[in-house]
Amino acid sequence: MSRSVIDLRSDTVTRPTGILRNAMAMAEVGDDVYGEDPTVNRLQDFASELTGKEAALFVPSGTMGNLIALLAHCARGDEYICGQDAHLYKFEGGGAAALGGIVPQPLDFAADGTLDLDEVRSAIKPPDHHFARTRLLCLENTQAGKVLPLAYQEKAASFAAENGLALHLDGARLCNAAVALGVDLEQICRHYDTISLCLSKGLGAPLGSLLIGSEGFINEAHRWRKVCGGGMRQAGIVAEAGYVALRYQVERLAMDHGTARSLAEGLSEIEGLSIDLEKVQTNMVFIDCAPDLQKILKEWLDRRGILVGGYGELRLVTHLDILPSDIPKVIRACREFFSQS
Numbered sequence: 114m115s116r117s118v119i120d121l122r123s124d125t126v127t128r129p130t131g132i133l134r135n136a137m138a139m140a141e142v143g144d145d146v147y148g149e150d151p152t153v154n155r156l157q158d159f160a161s162e163l164t165g166k167e168a169a170l171f172v173p174s175g176t177m178g179n180l181i182a183l184l185a186h187c188a189r190g191d192e193y194i195c196g197q198d199a200h201l202y203k204f205e206g207g208g209a210a211a212l213g214g215i216v217p218q219p220l221d222f223a224a225d226g227t228l229d230l231d232e233v234r235s236a237i238k239p240p241d242h243h244f245a246r247t248r249l250l251c252l253e254n255t256q257a258g259k260v261l262p263l264a265y266q267e268k269a270a271s272f273a274a275e276n277g278l279a280l281h282l283d284g285a286r287l288c289n290a291a292v293a294l295g296v297d298l299e300q301i302c303r304h305y306d307t308i309s310l311c312l313s314k315g316l317g318a319p320l321g322s323l324l325i326g327s328e329g330f331i332n333e334a335h336r337w338r339k340v341c342g343g344g345m346r347q348a349g350i351v352a353e354a355g356y357v358a359l360r361y362q363v364e365r366l367a368m369d370h371g372t373a374r375s376l377a378e379g380l381s382e383i384e385g386l387s388i389d390l391e392k393v394q395t396n397m398v399f400i401d402c403a404p405d406l407q408k409i410l411k412e413w414l415d416r417r418g419i420l421v422g423g424y425g426e427l428r429l430v431t432h433l434d435i436l437p438s439d440i441p442k443v444i445r446a447c448r449e450f451f452s453q454s
């Protein structure tokens with residue numbers, strides 16, 4: 114696909130820059146199943162230092178990171194509470210049920226991406242043989258581009274502790290949340306027992322995620338990674354890209370947030386097109402219009418070399434490969450569409 118295409122489907126479509134490719138070519142490697150890949154170890158150490166946790170584990174994908182977290186927290190017949198639209202429930206093939214016999218208890222996300230803690234409380238099962246054992250609460254940050262408030266995350270942490278639940282964060286875009294709030298990763302991660310984080314989204318690495326938590330938890334997760342077939346050998350080749358991305362490409366996310374903001378503001382001025390600007394907090398813009406209109410708008414943009422994605426709503430995601438100069442082109446194409454329809 115040539116650069117003349119403006120691909121806003123997801124921040125996963127970025128291709129590694131020359132800097133990343135060069136770093137990968139030079140990476141020192143070893144057998145990571147033996148724990149002997151120095152580059153993987155350096156990435157894991159760096160991630161645990163950044164997040165203020167004891168340990169981290171490099172895994173092939175965000176999906177496997179979440180799956181392993183669920184397997185390590187919950188036994189068969191145990192339950193986790195999460196959002197109805199949570200990635201780890203809705204978009205990961207039901208892996209926790211299929212492979213772990215783990216029961217989901219999904220609840221609707223509030224408009225701001227949080228879960229109402231009173232609703233969570235009512236969903237916790239009493240200790241009775243009739244019920245699954247509720248073990249874990251899962252949050253997502255960012256949630257569809259929205260940043261969870263720090264105060265909420267602090268409340269969720271005390272809530273989980275009071276109710277004997279572990280607290281997991283699907284932080285696929287944790288770095289976007291931290292940059293948007295202007296805080297260190299540690300200030301978010303301190304509220305969670307475990308965190309998964311994607312290196313291959315806005316950070317721009319070709320693949321890989323990290324699962325982060327206590328030493329005991331990561332030890333257990335390490336076993337589950339092997340069980341899931343996620344033990345990799347000379348993984349330093351890709352871990353190096355993750356390291357460079359996490360070390361040098363976090364602050365850059367602010368630019369993606371800026372381009373998303375100007376895209377949203379430009380689009381919001383178009384008659385017939387509705388954007389909730391309050392929801393544009395990081396690198397995602399959602400266009401709300403009738404489903405049949407969505408379909409033809411998507412095709413219209415497609416023919417003009419502009420790709421958009423989404424389920425139910427059209428989603429436009431900014432990233433490393435989107436230039437500020439792309440934004441006026443997207444706005445112009447949308448304006449043309451709505452002025453002729």
Ligand SMILES: *Cc1c(COP(=O)(O)O)cnc(C)c1O
Nearest residue numbers: 174175176177200201283285311
């Ligand atoms: C992308 C994503 C994941 C993991 O996805 P992979 O494609 O498996 O790396 C998990 N949670 C959220 C919220 C995501 O957006």
